[in-house]
Amino acid sequence: MKRIKNLFLSVLSVFVLGVSFSCTDKLDSQEGQLNTSDLDYTDTEDMIQPLLGAYSEFTSRGWEEPLLLGVRGDDVNAGGEGDQQPFADTDRFVYSKDYWMYNSLWAVHYNDIVNMNAAILQIENFKQFADADGVALADQYIAEISVLRAWFHLNLAKVWGDVFIITSNQPLEEVQDGPQSKEAVLQWISDQMDIAIPNLPNLRPNERADIPGGVTAYTAYAIKALANQELENYQGVADAAGKIINSGRFSLYPDFYQLFKKPGELSDESLLEMQYSDFGSETGDAVYHLYAPFGPQNWTPARENASSGWGFYEPSLKFIKFMLDRNESVRLQTSVLFTDRGITELKDDGYTNLPGLVSNTTPSGDVINDYARALFASGKHYLPSNQLTDGRNDYGAGKNMIVIRYAEILLMYAEAITHGASANGISADEAVNMVRSRAGMSALIGVTTDQVLDEKFAELAMEWGIRYYDMIRLDKYNELSYDGRTFTAGDELLPYPQAQVDALPLQSNAELNAIRISNELMINQ
């Protein structure tokens, strides 16, 4: 009996110990997650995946980002009256660092920059195992991502001035010394483009077979031109824009109205475009931007059940009157959706003899009804309801958003020349007239800076705040002081968001000086 008991005990203890030891190995296992280091980097076929991931990040923009980037211009008003008061305040140059939109724009932009950096690291991992062709491809992909990354930095520098340059995915070291000056950031962007250009294909984005609409050398030139424009280095603008113009690959899409609709997607005019789609399918996955904030709040769509928008982005009366005064037709009709209330407002202001295109029915047959929050809605962010995929009702569902187009390049080039830069291809007149001709406007001779700026106003209104950043670059504060607003030099930049000030070494030199002065004053008192 005792022996049996001992046997029982020893078998049991061996069993217990045995199981315990075999379990110890299990402590090192991690089921259910794919670690970055576990990816098979020797399979360079997959190297394109981080790049596609980067494009996906590039297109995933919060709805507030384009709104906040653009709202301060004299081409557009906040709309949405009575809602999002601090957004309306921003439109009137009253800034609140606590407002969530500011923080969101900052945070989402920087987060995407870090994602870009992570994608570059991924591609570098693949590059280690790649053959010569693969290495070249890796360099191209990295260059593409650098261009996207530069675009984010460009926006940040335009909005806040001094910002951080982030080139790693562990950014804490890069922020230690505080933000870089706006000039340093812009110069860095320009230099980054010089590094990227040799590695990028000399194609129009829509000529790319692997990634139609992807970044090419000309996209990099465009970003370089934009950075130099901000730096007011107009020769740099003319040189970079000239490269694009002289390539002969780009042309203006003939139908200005459809350029911003589905037919105009990935046209020969496009240099950088955010691509969205529901892949023509009624249900299932879709990659959308939320266009509703741009849309009218009340409409009768030609196709039933197409949703209306929020009315947060209202073309200004100033812009519309400017266009009417110029006898613009196609560009006015494309840029603005009219309501009857808005039309009445125009008539009350003396525009009694309005052209037929000023109508609350769009050329595509959608009827814009009156709504309390705004008089007009943005036409460039409007997709006619009959261009929606069947079964898809979101406002503007699946419409692409053009970021940089050839018309801007031409006008930027022309402006640079009027500032004294030497032309390296066509003349300023030629550039401006190409744009005007498509819009059905007569040719100009001997264009001045102001004429180019007017042309930019007419051509590029509502797009990405281009107008606003032109005005503050040239200190044309009187243009921004419209409809009861008063713009002063101190209003150019947004304040850093409170959440970021709390988290980052973000006391700019100006603020530090202000504190020093106020402290001295207090001491003196």
Add this chain to the structure above:
Amino acid sequence: MKKKILLAIALFISFYGINYAQEKTISGTITDNNAVPLPGATIKVIGKDIFAVTDFDGNFTLNNVVAGDVFEINFLGFQTLEVPITGQTTYQVQLQEDAGQLDEVIVVGYGTQRKRDLTGAISTIDSEEIEKTPTSNVMQSLQGKVSGVQIVSAGSPGDSPTVRIRGLGTFQNATSVLYVVDGTLYDNIDFLNTKDIKSVNVLKDASSSAIYGVRAANGVVIIETKSGKKNQKPVIEYDGYTGIQRAQNVMKMANAEQFTTMAFESGSAADAQFVMNAMQRYGRSRVNPNIPAVNTDWYKEVLREGIIQNHSIGVAGGGESVTYSIGTNYFTQEGILDMKNEYERFNIRSKVDIDISDRLRAGVNTVISNATKYVPENAAWFKAYFAVPIMPIIDPLNTEASPIRFANAQNLGYRGTQNPFTDLTYNDNKQKIRKILASIFFQYEIIPDKLDFKTTYSHNLSDFEERYVNLPYTLGNNFERISSIRRVDNTFSNQYWDNILTYDEEFGEHDLKLMAGASYRDEAANTFNATGQDITGISLESSWYLNFADPESFNNNVNEIGRRYYGISYFGRLEYSFMDRYLLYATMRADGSSKFTKDPWGYFPSVGLGWVVSDENFLKDNEFIDFLKFRASWGKLGNDNVAASDGSNTITVVTAAIDDEPRTGITSSSVFSNNTWEVIEEKNFGLNLELLDNDLSITADYYIRDTKDAILPVFIPIVNRSVNQNSGVIRNQGLELNVDYNHQVNEDFSFSIGANFTTLKNEAIEIDNESGYIDSGSAEFRQRTQEGGPLFAFYGYERTGVYQNQAQVDADPVAVENDLAPGDLIYRDQNGDGIIDDQDRIILGSFLPEYTFGGNIGFNYKFLDFSMNFYGQTGNKILNRKRGEIIFTQDTNMDADLAINRWHGEGTSNTYPSSAGLRKSWNQRLSNFWVEDGDFFRIQNIQVGYTIENDNLPTTRIYFTAERPFTFFDYNGFDPEVSDGVDRQTYPIPSVYTVGLNIKI
């Protein structure tokens, strides 16, 4: 086997036949002091291998005893008695009930302990207290009854309350208390019927819970279910109650008139226009033609009364070598939100223990629980706050809305549709929760009464099916929703295998108990989910399956996540007492967990000391103090409920739309933390005091509980996400006091009064971050943890008043600088630099209460029993996020308090801004305008029962219960119970009124 029986019979006969002169057989009956027989009492002759167990009538027989032997009688709840054998052959023995509860044996980790020997802080709540609360979750019934334990009720049927034991020491899953039910570990005990529970022990201090190592960080609750007794006649018990639940303290919203006034005062032309639109669409009020004819009280509309019912029937009993307890239970509860919102649970359980031989025991414990839960659309609570009162529920003019013509606020010009009834009507959220929980143990006495080995295997298999159906509808203004179904299948399979060796030794005045064990655990979880759209035949519930969805809609809508964690633990315990006066308790646990890749092993020791002063000679003869014990303990715990590595370096698959083609790409997150164990170290000092013939008992504990390497979400700027990482030391400290007085005045009348009081100071004493603080919450509603402050404190400006007139504005440089107007808030310039900026923000308070208190009063008079409990808390703050949402959109209604008490002219308010001011970002900054006091006092439970004792009837008790009938508070919300202090769409906690019946045969 047959041979053995034969042998036994032969032996029996031979003993019977040969009658030794001095050996004899005695018999007797064991009763309590009311002469009620006690079946199942164990009798042992000291020093001999002679045992007996009393039968149904309390009778026993002892063979082969001699005069001069002493037999010892043990029966749970009664004092052990030793009886010397004399010349008599029959013995009538009356046992005395335990004085107080000191001799009560309570369940501690992997064993039991006498209450008087405890050195840690353990609170016990018995079944009687638990059963008073009509609830699906036993933890709810602890609210206000245990000091140091905060229970935040969950309003929705079937949801578990938030349980916090001794403050908040960590963030992630900070409330995932470990539940040990009959020795098996659970994270959630929603499957337990309160009626099946015998006792709940809350292990509050680290020394008591350290035996559970990494699982114990947030406290341990040990639950013992009811079991049968040996030689007990089957007792059949039915218990059932039914009742209604209704919302209390329903928040008053601004009515159409107040809303209209606010809209006109806002200065926003659009908002005034919307009111005009409403008048145009729905007509003007006859009473006041300047307001619309519609006046909808949305809260009233979305609420309903809910039925609650519970029926349990069970049988418990036992024979010579088997005890059993089996039962079944049906529970159903409707939610108070007016939609398909209910919970239904059906349970079957059995617990059987068998003595296979005199040394080998085995037992099986199983629970099968099948529940269906219809989950509320909590968004409806928020929308009911949000929706404007000038819109009806149903708008006959809205002809484009189908199938029901619900009103759409967009038709009035508002941005959103607002109407909560679309959420209530067109959603069906079903969850099926099926659990099979089974355990089996074998226990072998290697050396009788000394060395004992027990092996237990348990398996919890849970299947959690979710089906969320979005029915299609249109709502006018081109609003159309297409049908979709989201299906989620979660499977959890948790296996535990414990092996325990226990050794007991007594020598002289020394008592020693040693325990050593090993535990292996394997916890696997799998979640599979898919969403399909455009369901064919959506109008029939029988086609609510993904098979009927448009196949293309699955593209990128199918996910699976799997996780499996392993753990191994070795642990041991030493319990030693000398002269029953000096107590030592020590445990050690080594835990290995696959969660912590950096260092899978953690070591968690604990020690406790106790001194029973009342047994010392200098106090022994004292008539005042019946019992006094001082306790001190120290222990360390780990926490594996937190992310071992957060953010992690992982790959996510994404889709890019390239030229209208979906292209698959990857993104990699790159910010991660590789954490080490979060360690909790706690010191506990306590005393137990019993006075006045044990009628008055006082328990007091003071603790300091430090969480070291606390894992907190640290905001990583630029990357713009929070990563949980080891980042500081958090201290919780507090005092817990329980006073109970029970007195039996006479045979017919007894009463009891009890009170408990808890203080809590929650503080971050070290933050490993250059800035010295950690931000959480959203950027607009900032919560900050900084050194010296509580965790996740609301952080913002201090409002000191409201600008009353233009002169006051003109006189204040701050107001001039910021372009303020009368009706705007005045903030305190904390640093006195003459400007109001971010430097002027301060901690506005924490959502953790500083003091909680509870109490009970009860009496029994003849067949009548009465009890009342109350509960309250003070010092906590609530962020009124419902109001705060106005910063995102001003299309909303507001509560009546805000509308009535707004500033609207000099002297009208010094706390609330004007209607126009509400829309200004100056006033929208987080300040204590948005953060309110969460103090409340509540009558928790009132119960009146009457027991019918009649020989012709089984014992029958009828009882009436009012649960949470009255709550008193100032907070401008539905309910001051908000678990994380941010009140956006909290499900309000209803009052429950029930009538119940209990029959025992």
